[in-house]
Amino acid sequence: MKKLNFLVITLTSLVALSACSRIHFVQYEQENNEQEEKRWHHTTLNGLVELSPPLNLSEVCRGKAWNHVTTETSFGNWAVSLLNPAIPYLVLYSPRTNRIQCYQVPIENSNDKDV
Template sequence: MKSLLATTVLVATLSGCTNIYFDNGSAAQANKAPATEQWHHNFAAALYEGSEPVDLSEECPDSEWQTVHTYKSFTNGLAEAAVNQVGPIWYPKTVEISCAQVPYKPD
């Protein structure tokens, strides 16, 4: 049982190396805007996309999107390793969206 747990933790840790960044604008324009996170689900050896694409106009209704970061977190890898014991079924990733901060305009 300990070896199964150790193997699962090792696989989950090593699988957390996928990072993709999409930036809207230059790095100089980037700010520390709060980000929202959601999981994105792929199935059948990641050949079928189970989640709807992220609608950035819905995520950032009052401003433009600043950064979209997709990655496999430790939690994603752990959940994937637990489910995929029986075969290549589920491949979750985390999508983190940062919106540009709207400057404050007093009324």
């Protein structure tokens, strides 16, 4: 019974410690903005060396402002990082997902133009 309790506690701890992370940046609050672009960002050596170029928001939003930028380690990112060889205290590959929402110019009501 003690071994079963130990196993359950160990597995629960491992799941809790392998949780996903998310950083959310907000510049403008805009309702009903559903257009979103997702891109993976690749790093190595415990995240110290970037393999992919930095995220260029001006390029992604085509000159418009950005609303939300979210950088997260999703379950998919975590699963892919498990495929790498294990070296103690060294992560050789750690992907993240960047989700970007660009500012959408509101469509004005045609009745407002006549005023």
